[in-house]
Amino acid sequence: MATMETTTERPIGFGRLRRKEDARFIRGKGTYLDDIRLPGMVHGVMLRSPYAHAKIVSIDTSRALAHPGVAAVVTAKDLETLGLAWMPTISYDTQAVLAGDKVRFQGQEVAFVIAVDEYTARDALALIDVEYEPLPAVVNARKALDPEAPLIRDDKDGQSDNLASPLWEAGDAEATDRAFAEADTIVTRDIIYPRCHPAPLETCGMIADFNPNTGQLDIYNGNQAPNAHRTVYAHVAGLAEHMIRIRCNDIGGGFGNKVPVYPGYVCAIAGSIVAGVPVKWIEDRSENLMSTGFARDYIMHADICSKDGKITGLRVDVIADHGAFDSTAQPTKFPAGFFHIVCGSYDLQAAHVQVKAVYTNKAPGGVAYRCSFRITEAVYLVERMVEALALEMNVDPIDLRMRSFIAPEQFPYETTTGWTYDSGNYAETMREAMRIAGYQELRKEQAEKRARGELMGIGVSFFTEGVGAGPRKHMDILGLAMNDGADLRVHPSGKAVVSISAQTQGQGHETTFAQIVAEELGIPPEDVQVRHGDTDRTPYGLGTYGSRSTPVSGAAVAVVSRKVRDRARLIAATMLETRAEDLAWEKGRWYVKGDPEKGALIEEIAAYAYGGQPMPEGMEGGLDAQVIYDPPNLTYPCGAYICVVDVDPDTAAVTVRRFIAVDDCGVRINPMIVEGQIHGGLAEGIGIALMEVITFDDEGNCLNGSFMDYLIPTALECPDFELGETVTPCPHHPLGAKGVGESPNVGSPPAIVNAIIDALHETYGVDHVDMPCTPARVWAAMQGRAEPPQ
Amino acid sequence: MEVKITINGQEVARDVEPRTLLVHFIRDTVGLTGTHWGCDTSNCGACVVLMDDKPIKSCTTLAAMCVGHEIRTVESLERDGQLDPIQMGFHEKHGLHCGFCTPGMLMTTRALLDSNPNPTEAEIRTAISGAICRCTGYKNIVSAVRWAAEHEAAMKQEA
Numbered sequence: 001m002a003t004m005e006t007t008t009e010r011p012i013g014f015g016r017l018r019r020k021e022d023a024r025f026i027r028g029k030g031t032y033l034d035d036i037r038l039p040g041m042v043h044g045v046m047l048r049s050p051y052a053h054a055k056i057v058s059i060d061t062s063r064a065l066a067h068p069g070v071a072a073v074v075t076a077k078d079l080e081t082l083g084l085a086w087m088p089t090i091s092y093d094t095q096a097v098l099a100g101d102k103v104r105f106q107g108q109e110v111a112f113v114i115a116v117d118e119y120t121a122r123d124a125l126a127l128i129d130v131e132y133e134p135l136p137a138v139v140n141a142r143k144a145l146d147p148e149a150p151l152i153r154d155d156k157d158g159q160s161d162n163l164a165s166p167l168w169e170a171g172d173a174e175a176t177d178r179a180f181a182e183a184d185t186i187v188t189r190d191i192i193y194p195r196c197h198p199a200p201l202e203t204c205g206m207i208a209d210f211n212p213n214t215g216q217l218d219i220y221n222g223n224q225a226p227n228a229h230r231t232v233y234a235h236v237a238g239l240a241e242h243m244i245r246i247r248c249n250d251i252g253g254g255f256g257n258k259v260p261v262y263p264g265y266v267c268a269i270a271g272s273i274v275a276g277v278p279v280k281w282i283e284d285r286s287e288n289l290m291s292t293g294f295a296r297d298y299i300m301h302a303d304i305c306s307k308d309g310k311i312t313g314l315r316v317d318v319i320a321d322h323g324a325f326d327s328t329a330q331p332t333k334f335p336a337g338f339f340h341i342v343c344g345s346y347d348l349q350a351a352h353v354q355v356k357a358v359y360t361n362k363a364p365g366g367v368a369y370r371c372s373f374r375i376t377e378a379v380y381l382v383e384r385m386v387e388a389l390a391l392e393m394n395v396d397p398i399d400l401r402m403r404s405f406i407a408p409e410q411f412p413y414e415t416t417t418g419w420t421y422d423s424g425n426y427a428e429t430m431r432e433a434m435r436i437a438g439y440q441e442l443r444k445e446q447a448e449k450r451a452r453g454e455l456m457g458i459g460v461s462f463f464t465e466g467v468g469a470g471p472r473k474h475m476d477i478l479g480l481a482m483n484d485g486a487d488l489r490v491h492p493s494g495k496a497v498v499s500i501s502a503q504t505q506g507q508g509h510e511t512t513f514a515q516i517v518a519e520e521l522g523i524p525p526e527d528v529q530v531r532h533g534d535t536d537r538t539p540y541g542l543g544t545y546g547s548r549s550t551p552v553s554g555a556a557v558a559v560v561s562r563k564v565r566d567r568a569r570l571i572a573a574t575m576l577e578t579r580a581e582d583l584a585w586e587k588g589r590w591y592v593k594g595d596p597e598k599g600a601l602i603e604e605i606a607a608y609a610y611g612g613q614p615m616p617e618g619m620e621g622g623l624d625a626q627v628i629y630d631p632p633n634l635t636y637p638c639g640a641y642i643c644v645v646d647v648d649p650d651t652a653a654v655t656v657r658r659f660i661a662v663d664d665c666g667v668r669i670n671p672m673i674v675e676g677q678i679h680g681g682l683a684e685g686i687g688i689a690l691m692e693v694i695t696f697d698d699e700g701n702c703l704n705g706s707f708m709d710y711l712i713p714t715a716l717e718c719p720d721f722e723l724g725e726t727v728t729p730c731p732h733h734p735l736g737a738k739g740v741g742e743s744p745n746v747g748s749p750p751a752i753v754n755a756i757i758d759a760l761h762e763t764y765g766v767d768h769v770d771m772p773c774t775p776a777r778v779w780a781a782m783q784g785r786a787e788p789p790q
Numbered sequence: 791m792e793v794k795i796t797i798n799g800q801e802v803a804r805d806v807e808p809r810t811l812l813v814h815f816i817r818d819t820v821g822l823t824g825t826h827w828g829c830d831t832s833n834c835g836a837c838v839v840l841m842d843d844k845p846i847k848s849c850t851t852l853a854a855m856c857v858g859h860e861i862r863t864v865e866s867l868e869r870d871g872q873l874d875p876i877q878m879g880f881h882e883k884h885g886l887h888c889g890f891c892t893p894g895m896l897m898t899t900r901a902l903l904d905s906n907p908n909p910t911e912a913e914i915r916t917a918i919s920g921a922i923c924r925c926t927g928y929k930n931i932v933s934a935v936r937w938a939a940e941h942e943a944a945m946k947q948e949a
Contacts, residue, residue, distance in 0.1 A: 018881055025886055026880050026881055027864070027877070028822075028864035028893045035817075202890045506889065672884050676884050676930060678927075680927045683923075707829045712833075712922050712924065715914070715915040716915055716919045
């Protein structure tokens with residue numbers, strides 16, 4: 001047997017390993033959806049409604065069908081014969097695949113043209129004659145609640161208003177009233193989290209390839225949850241689940257936009273079944289922005305109160321605008337997602353939240369744009385309210401937070417709205433951000449600048465997120481438990497393949513998950529292949545969104561690695577002719593306690609396991625294991641963010657000069673990738689706070705349907721981010737890790753808006769401004785005539 | 791119409807519709823799928839290629855406009871198995887996540903280094919301001935370009 005002198009010779013799993021997946025991307029050799037060409041493949045494009053609300057009087061496809069190169073034109077009538085005219089959404093609502101009775105938002109899918117190539121198919125779109133009878137549109141969620149408002153969902157039996165679901169409440173209303181009755185200070189704000197869009201750089205699309213001879217449906221698609229999608233298609237299309245294979249190769253970003261099933265997918269599948277050839281459908285940028293899952297669109301009214309200098313109560317009343325169909329991405333039992341985590345990081349006496357959901361003539365959603373199910377809205381609200389309270393109390397906003405934080409010894413901490421936070425040391429995290437920022441010096445600089453008439457603002461936010469959905473006892477999506485599988489096989493040579501159900505869209509899973517196996521088995525990460533994105537070759541699980549990859553799938557990989565290690569121990573005992581309990585583990589090797597020279601490396605154990613020698617009593621050959629991991633709780637990362645802005649007094653243009661982000665996401669597996677995730681989320685937060693918005697005119701015309709109007713930050717709007725960390729391990733995660741991907745998107749918008757208000761309050765009396773803080777909107781606020789976005 | 795373009799040093803002649811966009815010519819007609827398409831409106835830069843060594847957006851350029859010109863795509867960067875320093879920089883500094891913007895970023899910054907071998911952070915940020923990355927927040931892309939500039943200089947000295 002080989003011997004090892006020290007453990008340090010074995011590879012280290014965790015650390016700043018350069019990414020394995022880079023090799024193909026830097027050569028332009030990734031395989032994104034549009035890079036795939038199948039023999040005989042035809043192309044589908046979508047005809048979309050120019051109206052936000054209109055009856056469809058007639059659809060005449062004859063001219064389009066006669067166009068050379070057009071194979072088929074599919075309308076709602078055709079889908080009805082297949083039972084596919086409507087499909088379920090992930091929130092148990094229904095959504096028209098193609099509009100038959102009427103259109104309910106601008107950009108809604110009306111007809112699907114299949115032709116030899118995309119140019120021809122788009123030519124044919126202009127040849128479809130649709131007669132519409134326009135109806136009044138409702139784009140404002142408050143107006144949708146008016147009893148006189150036009151009924152949007154007349155397709156639903158018994159629907160007589162525009163309410164999308166019953167009023168939903170969390171927390172204790174009476175206790176909250178008491179907290180307010182006893183309070184010293186009460187502040188009220190109306191706060192809007194405007195509609196925005198994840199806008200991944202690669203748009204959504206699918207290639208559906210139905211083989212009429214075998215009944216097999218092959219799907220190529222960039223989605224964030226391939227196993228769940230397969231189950232949905234089996235239900236929707238009445239196909240056998242085991243005859244559907246979904247392959248997600250490389251995905252050009254997702255950010256929540258690629259969670260739902262879209263009408264274009266169903267049309268591509270139906271098209272392939274009818275035409276008997278592969279059908280490719282890829283939306284253009286306008287289609288992506290105007291019809292696929294938007295985010296946010298929460299109209300919030302809130303009261304916050306304090307007593308004896310500490311935050312004590314919070315009351316929130318929300319109108320959630322879901323658009324024409326409620327396809328909100330959230331676990332079944334939570335109609336407002338995790339919004340009731342709105343208590344934030346504070347030890348409140350009481351809180352109460354209620355959410356009313358409405359339909360409007362806008363695109364359906366909402367999805368969580370790099371957000372764990374509405375936590376972004378919750379964090380934005382509470383951090384804006386805390387800032388407003390500090391302003392009213394005339395105290396430093398960090399002091400107020402420090403006095404009100406949940407203390408380290410209070411964990412695990414039960415919030416008044418029903419959450420069990422796992423761990424955290426909020427004051428330590430906040431102090432680290434202050435240290436990096438040089439908070440006191442910044443305040444001095446600000447005072448000096450104010451004296452010179454310059455507008456500098458310092459904004460703070462502190463967030464706690466609940467990520468890694470989630471425990472099957474608490475949550476599911478469409479009846480599917482939010483668990484993840486992992487299947488690990490160590491081959492005779494000691495090289496391993498781990499198959500996972502998480503679905504990367506750029507998060508670096510091929511590297512991070514290899515590092516977990518490497519750490520647990522003591523083999524080099526380059527000897528571990530991570531298999532994902534293929535329902536035929538991966539275990540069942542719910543995919544990647546809600547920062548759940550590391551909390552759920554990462555835990556699954558750690559647990560399955562330990563199972564393999566335990567099997568290896570039994571085999572090693574046989575090899576070494578000793579008892580398993582007499583063996584000790586060091587990275588990559590079981591050895592005899594008291595006789596460290598005598599041991600067996602994982603690769604030796606693997607060779608033995610597949611070899612001809614006797615296995616331990618009752619054990620099969622080979623070295624592998626599989627698990628389905630059910631997390632006992634969510635993980636609760638936190639972070640302290642400080643933003644420094646300069647506002648131009650003449651143009652009201654906001655510049656984010658510095659951004660300090662201290663994240664505590666527990667143990668970091670690959671700090672380089674974690675930091676990369678934080679940088680990316682911060683940029684999105686800057687976009688949301690300053691630029692990104694989807695708005696509509698009174699007739700329901702979308703005003704931000706291209707990148708000319710939907711503004712995404714470039715390198716010029718982003719500062720050189722300054723990161724820090726504290727580490728409070730997650731007590732129930734096998735690696736002590738928490739999710740992190742969404743934290744920066746969640747935590748940064750309130751810090752930026754708070755900074756803008758901090759810059760303007762003293763000189764202009766501004767105490768509120770709604771996002772996006774464009775120069776026009778900030779200028780209006782400076783003039784005392786700020787209006788919320790429509 | 792027949793369109794004859796030199797792509798990555800090889801002359802390519804194809805019969806295409808006059809309206810064929812350069813990005814579609816490169817991807818669909820020639821089959822070089824490293825160049826991506828992201829927005830239709832010249833905003834995102836996923837489709838950037840070099841025309842006569844200058845970055846252009848191939849989603850708003852007709853293939854017919856490139857007749858007689860030299861086009862370079864991401865596939866041309868690696869030569870004889872040797873990565874371009876800019877490719878190495880993106881890998882070393884984690885300048886990419888999903889990889890979709892990467893080819894456009896690589897070509898944009900290759901052109902920058904060709905004209906300015908030692909760019910400052912501000913110059914790099916300005917140079918890539920016509921390209922959107924939705925994943926990285928740009929910080930590591932800036933570091934990647936700096937890495938490439940420094941290593942390229944060192945490699946030239948050694949050579």
